[in-house]
Amino acid sequence: xxxxxxxxxxxxxxxxxxxxxxxxxxxxxxxxxxxxxxxxxxxxxxxxxxxxxxxxxxxxxxxxxxxxxxx
Numbered sequence: 001x002x003x004x005x006x007x008x009x010x011x012x013x014x015x016x017x018x019x020x021x022x023x024x025x026x027x028x029x030x031x032x033x034x035x036x037x038x039x040x041x042x043x044x045x046x047x048x049x050x051x052x053x054x055x056x057x058x059x060x061x062x063x064x065x066x067x068x069x070x071x
Contacts, residue, residue, distance in 0.1 A: 004040070007048045008032060020048065 003025040011019045011034070018037040023029065037045045049055050 002027070004044060007044075010048075010052065010054070018045075018049075018054070020045065 005023045005025040008021040008023050010021070013019065019034050020037055020040065021032055022035050022040070023032050046055075
């Protein structure tokens with residue numbers, strides 16, 4: 001069983017599919033792999049996307065300076 005240490009980077013395909021390069025806990029960088037985001041833990045993918053600004057925002061909330069994920 002492998003544990004995710006962190007996501008290194010991301011690629012968005014033309015069809016809108018998000019792929020993430022995964023660095024596995026206890027493994028070297030030569031063992032990093034690309035994984036379809038739908039096959040990874042949802043909470044970890046969400047945190048990564050939020051940190052990288054990849055999530056769409058509600059325009060009304062953004063104009064008011066409200067973070068829609070904390071509201």
